[in-house]
Amino acid sequence: xxxxxxxxxxxxxxxxxxxxxxxxxxxxxxxEVHAICGENGAGKSTLMKVLSGVHPHGTYEGDILFxxxxxxxxxxxxxEQRGIVIIHQELALVPFLSIAENIxxxxxxxxxxxxxxxxxxxHATELLRRVGLTDHPETxxxxxxxxxxxxxxxxxxxxxKVKLLIxxxxxxxxxxxxxxxxxxxxxxxxxxxxxxxxxxxxxxxIRRVADSVTIIRDGKSIETLDVKAPExxxxxxxxxxxxxxxxxxxxxxxxxxxxxxxxxxxxxxNWTVHHPIDQSRKVVDDVSIDVRRGEIVGIAGLMGAxxxxxxxxxxxxxxGRHAGGTVLKDGKEIRTKTVAEAVQHGIAYVTEDRKHYxxxxxxxxxxxxxxxxxxKVARRGVVDEHEERQVAERFRKxxxxxxxxxxxxxxxxxxxxxxxxxxxxxxxxxxxxLIxxxxxRGIxxxxxxxxxxxxxxxxxxGKAVVFISSELPELLGMCDRIxxxxxxxxTGEVPRAEATQEVLMRQMTKDxxxxx
Amino acid sequence: xxxxxxxKVPASAPPGKSGGSASGENLLQLIxxxxxxxxRQYGMLIALGLIVVLFQVWTxxxxxLPRNVSNLVLQNSYILILAIGMMLVIIAGHIDxxxxxxxxxxxxxxxVLTVQHGVAWPVALVLCLVVGAVAGSLQGFLIAYLxxxxxxxxxxxxxxxxxxxxxxLQGQTLGPFPNGLQKLGNGFLPEVxxxxxxxxxxxxxxxxxxxxxxxxxxxxxxxxxxxxxxxxPRNAFLLKLVAIAAAVLAVTxxxxxxxxxxxxxxxxxxxxxxxxYVMRNAVFGRHIYAIxxxxxxxxxxxxxxxxxxxxxxxxxxxxAALAGLVVAARLNAASPxxxxxxxxxxxxxxxxxxxxxxxxxxxxxGAIIGGLVLGVLNNGMNLLSxxxxxxxxxxxxxxxxxxxxxxxxxxxxxx
Numbered sequence: 001x002x003x004x005x006x007x008x009x010x011x012x013x014x015x016x017x018x019x020x021x022x023x024x025x026x027x028x029x030x031x032e033v034h035a036i037c038g039e040n041g042a043g044k045s046t047l048m049k050v051l052s053g054v055h056p057h058g059t060y061e062g063d064i065l066f067x068x069x070x071x072x073x074x075x076x077x078x079x080e081q082r083g084i085v086i087i088h089q090e091l092a093l094v095p096f097l098s099i100a101e102n103i104x105x106x107x108x109x110x111x112x113x114x115x116x117x118x119x120x121x122x123h124a125t126e127l128l129r130r131v132g133l134t135d136h137p138e139t140x141x142x143x144x145x146x147x148x149x150x151x152x153x154x155x156x157x158x159x160x161k162v163k164l165l166i167x168x169x170x171x172x173x174x175x176x177x178x179x180x181x182x183x184x185x186x187x188x189x190x191x192x193x194x195x196x197x198x199x200x201x202x203x204x205x206i207r208r209v210a211d212s213v214t215i216i217r218d219g220k221s222i223e224t225l226d227v228k229a230p231e232x233x234x235x236x237x238x239x240x241x242x243x244x245x246x247x248x249x250x251x252x253x254x255x256x257x258x259x260x261x262x263x264x265x266x267x268x269x270n271w272t273v274h275h276p277i278d279q280s281r282k283v284v285d286d287v288s289i290d291v292r293r294g295e296i297v298g299i300a301g302l303m304g305a306x307x308x309x310x311x312x313x314x315x316x317x318x319x320g321r322h323a324g325g326t327v328l329k330d331g332k333e334i335r336t337k338t339v340a341e342a343v344q345h346g347i348a349y350v351t352e353d354r355k356h357y358x359x360x361x362x363x364x365x366x367x368x369x370x371x372x373x374x375x376k377v378a379r380r381g382v383v384d385e386h387e388e389r390q391v392a393e394r395f396r397k398x399x400x401x402x403x404x405x406x407x408x409x410x411x412x413x414x415x416x417x418x419x420x421x422x423x424x425x426x427x428x429x430x431x432x433x434l435i436x437x438x439x440x441r442g443i444x445x446x447x448x449x450x451x452x453x454x455x456x457x458x459x460x461x462g463k464a465v466v467f468i469s470s471e472l473p474e475l476l477g478m479c480d481r482i483x484x485x486x487x488x489x490x491t492g493e494v495p496r497a498e499a500t501q502e503v504l505m506r507q508m509t510k511d512x513x514x515x516x
Numbered sequence: 517x518x519x520x521x522x523x524k525v526p527a528s529a530p531p532g533k534s535g536g537s538a539s540g541e542n543l544l545q546l547i548x549x550x551x552x553x554x555x556r557q558y559g560m561l562i563a564l565g566l567i568v569v570l571f572q573v574w575t576x577x578x579x580x581l582p583r584n585v586s587n588l589v590l591q592n593s594y595i596l597i598l599a600i601g602m603m604l605v606i607i608a609g610h611i612d613x614x615x616x617x618x619x620x621x622x623x624x625x626x627x628v629l630t631v632q633h634g635v636a637w638p639v640a641l642v643l644c645l646v647v648g649a650v651a652g653s654l655q656g657f658l659i660a661y662l663x664x665x666x667x668x669x670x671x672x673x674x675x676x677x678x679x680x681x682x683x684x685l686q687g688q689t690l691g692p693f694p695n696g697l698q699k700l701g702n703g704f705l706p707e708v709x710x711x712x713x714x715x716x717x718x719x720x721x722x723x724x725x726x727x728x729x730x731x732x733x734x735x736x737x738x739x740x741x742x743x744x745x746x747x748x749p750r751n752a753f754l755l756k757l758v759a760i761a762a763a764v765l766a767v768t769x770x771x772x773x774x775x776x777x778x779x780x781x782x783x784x785x786x787x788x789x790x791x792x793y794v795m796r797n798a799v800f801g802r803h804i805y806a807i808x809x810x811x812x813x814x815x816x817x818x819x820x821x822x823x824x825x826x827x828x829x830x831x832x833x834x835x836a837a838l839a840g841l842v843v844a845a846r847l848n849a850a851s852p853x854x855x856x857x858x859x860x861x862x863x864x865x866x867x868x869x870x871x872x873x874x875x876x877x878x879x880x881x882g883a884i885i886g887g888l889v890l891g892v893l894n895n896g897m898n899l900l901s902x903x904x905x906x907x908x909x910x911x912x913x914x915x916x917x918x919x920x921x922x923x924x925x926x927x928x929x930x931x
Contacts, residue, residue, distance in 0.1 A: 318815065318816060339816060339818040342818075343818045356810070357813050361809070363806070371817045371819070381798055381800065382798050383798065386739065425817070
C-alpha cells in the first residue's frame, strides 16, 4: 500500500463558546478515496475548512502534513497552490458567466490584464472532456443542470493541478443518474492518481467508491475502517456514528389526560414536493405521516432528507412546488396554500433558522411575540398596546425569557432566549398542531431542558407536536413515535419502545429501497 | 468612569421623590445620561435645535421672525407631506423615485380641470387624490404582485409622469387657480373673535394642542408605571413637559402674532398624528415594519406582504397627489418643471430622520424632523443669500453627516 499523502494530527478548533473539533486525527493514503462520515454537526465540514485554509493556520491547534511537509495555510489560495482543492456543498459558481470563465475565475489565462480567449477555450474544452462533459465552454452556468455544474467544479479543480480533491456531500443535490456519473468520475480520477476525500451520509455511496472511512463524532475522530474489508458492514459504520451515550436529561412526560379522537389531529397523505428551481428533483417524495392530540412525533433524518422542506411545504406552501398530496386536520381535508390559511386551521411552524425565518431581529420581544397573532390583541385594526405588553410579559415570565424588558431588541438576546421568543410567538397563536424544526439547535444545555419542558407541557395540554431534530438522543428522549426520512422519502416509523440510535441511523442512511 | 455614573443615576433615583430637593447638578447629570442612552431618538432633534439657533444668530434674528416662520411652514409643507409617505415606503424596504414627477402631473391635472374646464375646486381636489391613488396602485401592483424592483418601477414612473405632465400642459404654465384651491397652499385660518393683537383661533388651537400633548405624556408615564417599567424621575419628567410646552407655545405665539396658522399646517398636523398612530398602533403599521425588518420571517408569520406593499405605494400616490395640489396652489400655476427633485428631498428627509437603507426602521416624526432640518437649512441660507450652488453642497454634507452619525452610533452600541 502507498504511504500517507495527508496527515492531520490532533486537530482542535474552537469557536467562541463551542468546541467544534476537540481531537481529530486523519490519515489519507496516496491515491485512495477516503470517506468521512458522521452525524450533522459532528465537525466534518469544519475539519475540511481547517484543511483547506478557510480557517487559517493559527486559529486551530494541531499539525497538518501534506506530502510529508508541515503546512501552514493562511488562506484557500495557499492550500490550492499545494494542490488541495475543496468543492463545497453549495456550489461556488457565478451563474451568468460561461463554463470557461468559471473554470478560470481568479486564475485567468491572461497577459497584461487581457484574457487570451483562444487559450482559455482550448484549455477549458480539454478539462471538460476529462470530466466527461460535452457542452460548449461558452455555455452559461445557469443553462446547465446542477449535475453538470458539479462536474464543472471538478474541472475547475483539475485546472488547478489538484492532487487532493475534497468533496463535501457532492451528491446531496443530485438525482440518481447524475450521482452515478459523479461517483464514476471520482473512480476515474483515482486511476489518474488523484486522491479524494468525500464527505457523505449515504452508506451505499461510500461502499461503492471509498477505500477507507473515518468516522467523526462530537468533534473527535472515532476510528478509521477499511471499507473493502469484509467485517466493515453498514451496521459497523452506523455503530461508530451513533456511539454517543444517552446522557442528556429529559423532563418526565406528563401524559395527555383528555380524550383522544378517532382521527389524527394532523395527517399528511402522499405529499410530494419538487425543488423550486430544479423541477426534475423530488425533494419530498410521497410522504405520509400523522400525529394525534397529546402526542409528540419525531422526524429524524440527515442533511438533505427533506424534513424542513416537508414541514415548510405543508405550512402555507412556503417551500418548493407542490406536486400532490393532501393535508387532513381532525379527519377533514384542509387547504394550507397560504400561511394565513395554515394558521387559521391551527397549524404553527417553528423554523429551524430563527435568525432568517423566525424573528425580526431589529424589533423588540414584545412585537415579535405578537406578530403572528396581532388580531388577538387588536380591535378593528388597532393594536391595544396595553394588552400586547401584558401578553409579552406573561410569556417573558412563563418561558423564562432572559431580557431586561420586553422592549429589548431580540437581536441582543442569546440563542436560547431567541428560541423562546419564537416559541412564545407560536404558542400565543394558539395552534392545535405545532411543527418544531430543530427547536434546540445552537442553544446551551440549560435552555434546552427548559424548551423540552415546554414541549412536554404542550403535549400534556393536548396539542399535537411534530418534532424535527438531528439529535437522535433528543428524539429518543422526547418522542412517542419517530419517523425517519432519507433523500425525500419516508424510510421508517419506529415506536418509542423499539427505537434505538442504531435502528434510526440505519433507516436514515437508507438510500434506495423503501420499507413500509 | 463618568459615563457609568451618569448612566446609573436615573435608575437609582427614586421616582416618587419631590423635585425640589434635587440639586441642579444632579438634574443635569440625569439629562445627559438620558440623552446618551437615547442618542438615536434625540440626536436629530438636538441637531435641528442647533441649526435653528445657529441661523438665528447668523441672520441677526431674522430666522424666527413671525413672518419667516410662517413662510418656513408654507415652503416646506409639500416636502414634509411627501416625506411621511416616503418614510413608509423606506420602512417597507422599498424606494419611490416617482413622487416628484407625480406631484407635477397631479398639479397639471388640477389645472386642466379647474382652469380649462371650470370644474369646481372641491370636485377637482377629490379627482386629483383619486388620480394619485390610481398612479400609486399601478406602481404598487407592479412592485408587489409582479415582483419588479421598486427602484426600476418608480424610475420608469419618474420619466413617465414627467413626460405626461409636459404633454398635458404642452410645455405651458397654466393658472391661476380658483380661490379655494389657492388657500390650500397660501391660506391662513380665518380671523374670529375680538381684536387681541393676536390671531385668536391659532391661540386657541395652540392651547388645545398643548393640553393634548401634556395629557398624552402624563397618561403614557402613568401606564409605564402600571407596568412597573423604569420611568423618568418626576423632576426630569416635569422638565420635559416644560420643554414641550415652551416649544408649542413659542410656535403658537410666533404664528399668532402674524397671520395665524397656515391651513396647510393644520393638514400636516393631522397627517403626522394620523400616520404616527397608524405606524405605531395599527396592525397595518406593524406589518410594514415586519416586512421591512425581515421579509421571510414576516411571510412565515402570515403577514400578507404583497398586500401591504401594494397599499404602501397606493398611499404614497395619494400623498404625492396632495403635495402636488399644495405646490400648484402655492405657485398658483401648474408648471411642467414643478416638483423637480422633490423625490430626492423626501428621501433625504427620511434618511436624516433615522430611516435605514435595509428597511424596518424609522418613524413618521423622524421624517418630519429630517424634513425640517433640510427646510431650515434652505430657508436660513436663503436669508443669508447663499447661492443655490453652495446650498446643495451643504445639504449634501448634512445628509452624509446625519447618516454617518447613525452608522457610527450603531457600530458603537453594537460592539
